[in-house]
Amino acid sequence: MEMTGAVLALIGSIIFFLSALGLIRMPDLYNRIQTGTKATTLGTIILSIGLCLIHPEWTGKLVILILFIVLTNPISSHVVARGAHYSGQEMTDKTVGDALTEEDKDKEGTP
Amino acid sequence: MKMKTALISVVLGLLFWFGLNGRLETGVLISGIVVVAIAAAFHVKDAVFGDVKFSPRAFIAFIAWLVVFVGELIKSNIDVMLRVISPKVRINPAIVEVKTKLKTPLGRLALANSITLTPGTLTTDIKGDSLFIHWIDASSTDVEGATKAIVAKFEKQLEVVFG
Amino acid sequence: MADQILMVAVLISLLSIGVILIRFILGPSVLDRVVAFDTAGIIAISVIVLLAHMLERFIYVDVALVYGLLSFIGVLVVARYHERGL
Known part of the structure; x- marks a missing residue:
């Protein structure tokens, strides 16, 4: 049991490392949010499940920690993305479409 | 309520x-x-929780949503990880507009959070019944195609629970 | 054996925080740094939970919860401020 938990914790930390790598490699802010702040959610879930297996008496608090991460993480990345868009953050050259900017232009065009 | x-x-x-x-x-x-x-x-x-429905059908739909959500979470994480470690960064990003059928604020919140938590899609803004989503691998940029690819898999269950 | 694996997990997590610091220094914009800070914060929560196991102190899990709350509020405040002021 302890062994399984330790291996799960190792898998979680490898996911952390890959998302840190994504933060370095991605070309613009939106893609960094994709790989950075959200891939860590799965890492935290796996690592906490691993620790639940090692210490069954900690399960209650670790479940609260998982719920907390799952509820707050999308909100913070959504707020950062929206702030980036409305403060005029550039998108990478590879971008193939931007419906939100077009929508905003339509609104301004029709009084 | x-x-x-x-x-x-x-x-x-x-x-x-x-x-x-x-x-x-x-x-x-x-x-x-x-x-x-x-x-x-x-x-x-x-009255934030006023729209939640209590019925065996809603409970089953909630469990089904949980299963779909965890499956998508793992699948999309593996997909994004493969993009990160591939030698050349393979991305095809776009902000696409999708329409939702959900009416209640809590249902829309749950939908937006499910979309954001699966890596690869990120809710950038919500205006009325359209969600603007940054998609790391946009296979279709029109409203119908994007709605079918991103929203449809979560919406069916959430519609039963939140209406 | 399990303890050695957990030690490796802690080291990999700390290494990822080090890699994220590169993005934190490079920037280029404020929001890039906010994203780097957010990611580092989530990883730090997990490191604190792992330390709680290694030092056999259950109370450190509460520290991780409070740290997560504070870093969430910090990210929210900075991003909102950047959008249009508080």
Whole structure:
């Protein structure tokens, strides 16, 4: 049991490392949010499940920690993305479409 | 509506309280009920949980949503990880517009959070019934195609639970 | 054996925080740094939970919860401020 938990914790930390790598490699802010702040959610879930297996008496608090991460993480990345868009953050050259900017232009065009 | 909100807040608050305390004793129970009642009194007028449906069908739909969600979470994480470690960064990003059929604020919140938590899609803004989503691998930029690819898999279950 | 694996997990997590610091220094914009800070914060929560196991102190899990709350509020405040002021 302890062994399984330790291996799960190792898998979680490898996911952390890959998302840190994504933060370095991605070309613009939106893609960094994709790989950075959200891939860590799965890492935290796996690592906490691993620790639940090692210490069954900690399960209650670790479940609260998982719920907390799952509820707050999308909100913070959504707020950062929206702030980036409305403060005029550039998108990478590879971008193939931007419906939100077009929508905003339509609104301004029709009084 | 208000009764339902109060009931759900008190039950959720008590579960949270016992998770934090980790033991069942008379003192902990009494102080927990007092604290949770005060906290619930603050937001009972907003009736945030008023739209949640209680029925066996809603419960089954909730479980089904959980299964779909965890499956998508793992699948999309592996997909994004493969993009990160591939020697050349393979991305094809776009902000696409999708339409949702969900009417209630809580349902839209759950949908937007499910979309955001699966890596590869990120809710950038919500205006009325359209969600603007940054998609790391946009296979179609029109509204119908994107809706089918991103929203449809979560919407079916959430519609039963939140209406 | 399990303890050695957990040690490796802690080291990999700390290494990822080090890699994220590169993005934190490079920037280029404020929000890039906010994203780097957010990611580092979530990883730090997990490191604190792992330390709680290694030092056999259950109370450190509460520290991780409070740290997560504070870093969430910090990210929210900075991003909102950047959008249009508080």
